[in-house]
Amino acid sequence: MSSDELVYLGVLAASIPVGFFFRYLSPPVKQGAALLLGLSITLATCHIHILHSLVTVIGTWIIIKSGWRHAPALSLSWTFLYLLFFRLITWFNLPSPTPFANAIQLLLTLKMVSLANEVRSFHVEKKNDVSAFAKSPVIGGLTQEPSLYDILSYSYCYVGIMTGPFFRFQTYVDWLRQPSPLALPSWVPCLQRLKLVPVYGALFVYVNSIFPLAYVRTEEFLDENIFFRLFYMVAVFFVFRMRFYAAWCGAEAGCISAGLGCYPEKALSKPGGGPTINYSPDPTAEEKYDFKTIQNIDCYNTDFCVKVRHGMRYWNMTVQWWLHHYIYPNAPFSSYTLRAGWTMFISAYWHGLHAGYYLSFLTIPLCIAAESAMEASVRAKLGPRGQNIFDWIHWFLKMRAYDSMCMGFVLLKASDTINYWMSIYFIIHVIAVCCIIVGRALKGGKREGRKEDMEKKREGEKMENVKEKTGEKTD
Numbered sequence: 001m002s003s004d005e006l007v008y009l010g011v012l013a014a015s016i017p018v019g020f021f022f023r024y025l026s027p028p029v030k031q032g033a034a035l036l037l038g039l040s041i042t043l044a045t046c047h048i049h050i051l052h053s054l055v056t057v058i059g060t061w062i063i064i065k066s067g068w069r070h071a072p073a074l075s076l077s078w079t080f081l082y083l084l085f086f087r088l089i090t091w092f093n094l095p096s097p098t099p100f101a102n103a104i105q106l107l108l109t110l111k112m113v114s115l116a117n118e119v120r121s122f123h124v125e126k127k128n129d130v131s132a133f134a135k136s137p138v139i140g141g142l143t144q145e146p147s148l149y150d151i152l153s154y155s156y157c158y159v160g161i162m163t164g165p166f167f168r169f170q171t172y173v174d175w176l177r178q179p180s181p182l183a184l185p186s187w188v189p190c191l192q193r194l195k196l197v198p199v200y201g202a203l204f205v206y207v208n209s210i211f212p213l214a215y216v217r218t219e220e221f222l223d224e225n226i227f228f229r230l231f232y233m234v235a236v237f238f239v240f241r242m243r244f245y246a247a248w249c250g251a252e253a254g255c256i257s258a259g260l261g262c263y264p265e266k267a268l269s270k271p272g273g274g275p276t277i278n279y280s281p282d283p284t285a286e287e288k289y290d291f292k293t294i295q296n297i298d299c300y301n302t303d304f305c306v307k308v309r310h311g312m313r314y315w316n317m318t319v320q321w322w323l324h325h326y327i328y329p330n331a332p333f334s335s336y337t338l339r340a341g342w343t344m345f346i347s348a349y350w351h352g353l354h355a356g357y358y359l360s361f362l363t364i365p366l367c368i369a370a371e372s373a374m375e376a377s378v379r380a381k382l383g384p385r386g387q388n389i390f391d392w393i394h395w396f397l398k399m400r401a402y403d404s405m406c407m408g409f410v411l412l413k414a415s416d417t418i419n420y421w422m423s424i425y426f427i428i429h430v431i432a433v434c435c436i437i438v439g440r441a442l443k444g445g446k447r448e449g450r451k452e453d454m455e456k457k458r459e460g461e462k463m464e465n466v467k468e469k470t471g472e473k474t475d
Contacts, residue, residue, distance in 0.1 A: 010451050011045075012163060016254050017260075018037070018257075019257030020186065030176055032153075034158050037158040041262070052101060052104070053104050053105055061151050068116075071117075072326070078112075083349075104162055108155055115154070115169045118142055123140040143396050164318060165248070165271070165296035166272055167293065194253045196249065200249070207235060213411070233400075233404055234403050237399075241302070246318075249299075254322065255291065261294035263292075265288045266277045266279050270321060271292060271320075296319075301314040306398065308367040308402070309340070309371070329422075329457070340365045344349045352412075356413060356414065360417075363428070365456075370397075370435035373435055373438070378438075393395065404421065405428075408421075
């Protein structure tokens with residue numbers, strides 16, 4: 001493990017026991033202590049580069065105070081343009097930020113855009129309440145516009161400050177105002193989330209030592225046979241998953257220990273978004289709680305869901321919620337595939353400027369189009385047994401697609417990514433294109449058959465009309 005990874009591990013490990021201590025604090029003390037601890041972590045790991053996150057926060061606050069109506073669009077433009085400056089900062093003869101500053105900046109970007117949207121929703125609903133003389137049924141809405149201190153406290157809250165998960169400002173406020181935090185579930189769900197972390201960590205270290213990524217960039221790797229080169233991407237993606245499984249499960253445990261994102265089960269919370277229905281505590285019944293609001297990974301479904309589009313839902317779930325609510329609906333396209341492509345492009349930009357991100361993320365719409373074509377033209381015509389076989393093949397190809405895309409994500413450079421994909425003859429891309437062609441050909445034949453039937457039906461109707469006019473019998 002690198003020194004940076006050891007720092008991440010140390011912050012994660014320390015955040016779990018600290019979280020239990022925060023359950024004993026009153027809301028004002030909790031807010032101040034979480035801010036102070038988060039600022040301390042940021043200053044210790046980012047040094048002078050803490051200014052980047054501070055400028056981002058102040059800029060967003062100015063945008064919100066200047067006009068809430070256009071705050072969502074302006075905050076998105078501001079934070080994403082600052083990300084560009086942040087990544088090209090060496091062009092201006094300024095020092096390169098630390099990896100920790102990059103991690104904090106990424107999460108802060110999500111928070112600031114979400115905050116601007118929440119503030120706008122607050123003012124819209126407040127205006128509706130005044131005009132309708134009644135309380136609007138808003139789910140998880142703000143009760144007041146946050147102050148600069150509130151925004152700073154939310155931005156630098158120590159919980160998940162470098163590793164996530166993303167959570168909305170309303171989730172943060174609900175955490176501060178929990179009436180009985182000590183009565184909420186703590187040890188059991190925390191240990192439940194941590195129980196497989198040692199396994200994930202051990203597998204990450206062991207398999208990474210056997211299949212190092214650096215070997216892919218060597219000439220010796222290209223001399224290996226095609227089956228070895230194909231298997232290597234399976235191993236690399238396995239290492240990639242184990243790393244993030246361990247990190248995100250640990251980050252979730254840090255949220256659980258502090259009680260962040262704890263809501264009654266009947267609230268039907270979504271990762272990142274929080275409650276989806278209004279709820280009120282029932283004093284006569286024992287309430288059941290969950291931490292779905294801060295769930296960032298579903299390890300089982302990531303591995304065993306069938307479709308490419310479903311695989312995205314279970315990976316980095318809180319960020320997927322953010323993309324689905326703030327990017328996907330505003331995409332300048334109408335078709336699902338193009339909207340998904342736009343969303344993946346924005347996701348790639350958020351991750352960084354490396355070409356490998358774009359090559360990987362923009363392969364997803366191709367795979368989605370391929371699986372949609374085959375489902376509509378092949379799977380829909382099969383019986384139960386045939387569909388079961390189709391799903392197993394679909395799952396296998398989905399995993400290989402993500403294996404291939406992962407290589408671009410970790411190799412980063414366009415040359416390294418394309419060289420690897422060339423070494424396996426772009427097999428995933430070729431299969432995807434073939435599936436699209438076959439699917440459209442089969443559906444095309446179906447459409448042509450329907451067209452011929454419609455033409456025959458119309459000709460028959462014309463003959464019937466002619467016979468009726470000439471007095472001929474039609475039966």
